[in-house]
Amino acid sequence: MGRAHHIEDYLEVIYFLANPIGEYGPVVTDGPVPAARVAEMLQVTPPTAGEMLKRLEKEGLIKRGARRGALLTDEGQELAEKVVRQHRIIERFLTDFLGYSPAESHVYADEMGDAFNDDMIERLSEQLGGPDRCPHGWPVDPAFEREENPSLQPLSTVPVGSRATVVRLAEHEGDLLHWFYDNGYPPTTELTVDRVDDAAEMLSVTVGDESRSISTHAASGLFVRVD
Ligand SMILES: [Zn+2]
Numbered sequence: 001m002g003r004a005h006h007i008e009d010y011l012e013v014i015y016f017l018a019n020p021i022g023e024y025g026p027v028v029t030d031g032p033v034p035a036a037r038v039a040e041m042l043q044v045t046p047p048t049a050g051e052m053l054k055r056l057e058k059e060g061l062i063k064r065g066a067r068r069g070a071l072l073t074d075e076g077q078e079l080a081e082k083v084v085r086q087h088r089i090i091e092r093f094l095t096d097f098l099g100y101s102p103a104e105s106h107v108y109a110d111e112m113g114d115a116f117n118d119d120m121i122e123r124l125s126e127q128l129g130g131p132d133r134c135p136h137g138w139p140v141d142p143a144f145e146r147e148e149n150p151s152l153q154p155l156s157t158v159p160v161g162s163r164a165t166v167v168r169l170a171e172h173e174g175d176l177l178h179w180f181y182d183n184g185y186p187p188t189t190e191l192t193v194d195r196v197d198d199a200a201e202m203l204s205v206t207v208g209d210e211s212r213s214i215s216t217h218a219a220s221g222l223f224v225r226v227d
Contacts, residue, residue, distance in 0.1 A: 005042050008083045008113055010052050011061065013041045013172070014070050015080035019146050021168075021223050022153035032069025041172050081142040087113060088134035089125050095135045096128055102135035102186070103178040106171050136177070137168035137187035137223075153226065155193070156203070156219035163192050163227040170221030183212075185222055 017033040039049035053070055056062045061076035072080055087109050094105035094112075116124065125131070131140055139145040148167075158164050166189040169180050180186070184207065194211070195204040201216040214222075 005044065005052070006114075007052070007056065007059075007061070009042060009110070010038065010049075010056060011072070011076060011080040011083050012087065013038050014062065014072060015077075015084060015142075016172070017041070018072060019149055021149045022157065032065030032067070032071050034067065034069050038070065082118075083113070084138070084142055084145075085140055086116065086121050088138055088140045089121055089128065089131065090116065091134045091136070092128050092131045092140075093124050096131075101181065103174075103181050105135055106177055107174060133187070136171055137166070138171070151225060152223045154220045155191075155205075155214070155222040155224050156216050158193050158224060158226055160193050160196055163190065164224035165190050165227065166222050167225050168223040170223070173221065176218060176221050179218060180222065183214075185214075191224075 014033050017037055035049050035053055036046055038053070039046045042049065053062065056070070056076070057064060060073055061079060062070045063073055065071045090109040090112055091102075091105040094100040094108050095102055100108060125140070133139055139148060152167055155164065155166075166185055166187050168187065169177060169185070171177055189207060192206045193203060194206055197203070203214050203216065203219050205212050205214060
């Protein structure tokens with residue numbers, strides 16, 4: 001990645017980690033978000049993340065909970081919701097109007113976030129016909145996103161023999177996001193889990209009549225609904 005991260009990127013990550021997907025949320029935490037997880041997701045060093053969290057705290061966007069973990073304040077929550085919603089609308093603009101691929105749109109939307117004011121975002125959303133989701137399946141409405149979270153789970157936690165539908169793709173790893181598209185796992189993909197090999201950290205799945213292998217790591221970034 002290599003680019004400097006803004007306050008918005010931190011809010012997005014804290015918001016993501018603070019809202020577990022799936023009943024038991026094995027990939028995310030409940031309660032205060034550890035600084036180490038924030039650093040890991042943004043691919044920065046813990047001291048870098050620590051400095052930015054201090055700044056967020058000073059600006060009243062987070063407070064510190066157990067073990068100095070980050071909790072969004074009301075103001076931080078409001079700003080985080082605005083940032084994720086805006087990001088998802090801009091992604092749709094990039095794919096629907098400008099013809100970028102879904103994987104490209106995520107990176108460019110991060111870069112373009114500051115270019116639009118609130119009114120432009122509302123106009124954009126209207127011109128796009130009020131999209132429900134970003135190209136990667138994340139709901140534009142953060143309240144609906146949180147409501148939907150418990151009904152989804154990472155593919156890596158789905159029991160053998162289950163049928164599932166891909167609803168959202170993890171966006172924070174650029175290479176992985178490209179991999180999902182290059183290997184045929186866009187949202188709405190239907191699949192069956194045939195085998196889980198814990199030692200090899202691989203899953204075997206069937207998509208249509210095709211057998212495929214997927215690493216546990218990649219599968220942990222596919223948020224699915226079990227049929
Ligand atoms: Zn997206």
